[in-house]
Amino acid sequence: MHLADLIERYQEALLQKYAGRLLPEQRRAIAAILRCRTSAAGEILWQCNDCNHSLLNPRPCGHRSCPRCQNHEVTQWLARQRRKLLPVEYFMVTFTLPAELRTLTWRHQKKVYDLLMAAAAGILKTFALNDDQLSGEIGMTSVLHSHSRRLDYHPHCHIVIPGGVVNRSRRQWKKVKGKYLFNGQALAKVFRARMLQALQEAGLPVPDTPIKWIVQCQSVGRGQPALEYLSKYLYRGVISEKQILTDRNGEVTFRYIESKSGNPKTRTLPGADFLWLVLQHVLPKGFRRVRDYGFLHGNAKRLLQLVQMTLKVVIDSFKAQEKPVLPCPRCTAPLQFVQAFRPGWLSG
Structure with a gap:
């Protein structure tokens, strides 16, 4: 449909x-x-x-909000990210704005989204530099999402991090040991403080928020699963047309996967409400929802090459795919x- x-x-x-x-x-x-x-x-x-x-x-x-477009761009992005993959444990850190800030965020989307992504990246840089075991520069790929799986307005930022840091002065790579990166509760405390300060400095009216905010930090294996998860939402809008199941009696039913159970669920809404649910996630014009930091940034190619040489990474197999051929x-x-x-x- x-x-x-x-x-x-x-x-x-x-x-x-x-x-x-x-x-x-x-x-x-x-x-x-x-x-x-x-x-x-x-x-x-x-x-x-x-x-x-x-x-x-x-x-x-x-x-970029059209579900029928951008398939090739998704493939190209995934191919570029694969060329940056390292043979280490990967982590995904998710910074979520509390519900009390959603109205403010909706009214000032571009400004608050920028502040969210900047705060999240800055916090992770600080934690990596101050960590006794790491004490170096991390690489990050950050993607902004404005929706939950039910398509409700739920602004948050996913950041994929290869498990290791670079010490520029020593030209040294230091690997994360095990499947633990940072403590989510510690990240959340700093996130709350920095985000509220950033909002105040931007001159925005900040409502009361909970004492506890939510930041999740989890291991995602060798990185490929996290990249594929993010690639689904980069260019094709927030819903695939395959998820839209029925349109009957003025109501639209779509399928989603419940985050806690992993089970498929359905949601049915009047047609106008369904369209609004989808359209509220159209991002501001010119906003970059995907950003790279640290040794994964486009201006840090030499540093990434140094890391790849140290880890003996072979990247020849990760070639960008050509656009599909249109047959006569x-x-x-x-x-x-x-x-x-x-x-x-x-x-x-």
């Missing part, structure tokens, strides 16, 4: 109920998803060099790109 079909069906009801809350980014997402892979998005001309057959295909919208419908030979046309080019 396509999200665009549901938008067409329930857009009027959505506007009647949520027009006052829809942000410009969400309206742009609606427009992009509706025109995706239609003539309204423009067309691409393909040519077969074997049989000279020509083909016009509607263009994808390319919007007549002879199955690969079609060649000729030209992209803007919407309305025929009438012009």
Whole structure:
């Protein structure tokens, strides 16, 4: 079931109920998803060099909230991250904003999201430098999520960390021993203090929050499972169209995996409420939801190479995949790109 079909069906009801809350980014997402892979998005001309057959295909919208787009970008990102994988234990640290800050975050999304990611990365850098066993610089890949598995508004930040640090002055790699990195409760105490201070310095009205915040720090094995988990949510929006099960009697049912039990669950909502549930996770324009730090940063390639040499990492097998080949419908030979046309080019 396509999200665009549901938008067409329930857009009027959505506007009647949520027009006052829809942000410009969400309206742009609606427009992009509706025109995706239609003539309204423009067309691409393909040519077969074997049989000279020509083909016009509607263009994808390319919007990062569209579940039908960005599959190749996800594959490319995962391939790039695989080239950075190290033969060490990996950890995932999750920093979650308390429920009391969700209204503030919604009203100032870009600013609070930036503060969240900066605070989380800064805390982990500090813990790694001050740790008696490590005392060095860590590498991190951070991804912002605004949703729970039920698609409720639930801002949090996942950070994947290879288990080791670099001492720049000594040009030395030090490996984390065992499957323990940092204490989650200790991280949470510092997270609360730094985040509240950052919000106050930004001039935002900070409500009362609980004394205990939540930070989870867990081992995730050799890194590949964590990367694959994150890759699902990078470019394809918050829900896969395969998760949308039914649209009956004005209600939409979708499937999700419950985090505690790991069991599949379903949730049913009126069509307009379902669309709002999805659209509230459209990120501000230009916001970078994926960020690398430390020796995994793009400007630290030499430092990463030093770590890879020390650990005798072989990266030749991790090559970025090419875009899937579009076969000719007549002879199955690969079609060649000729030209992209803007919407309305025929009438012009």
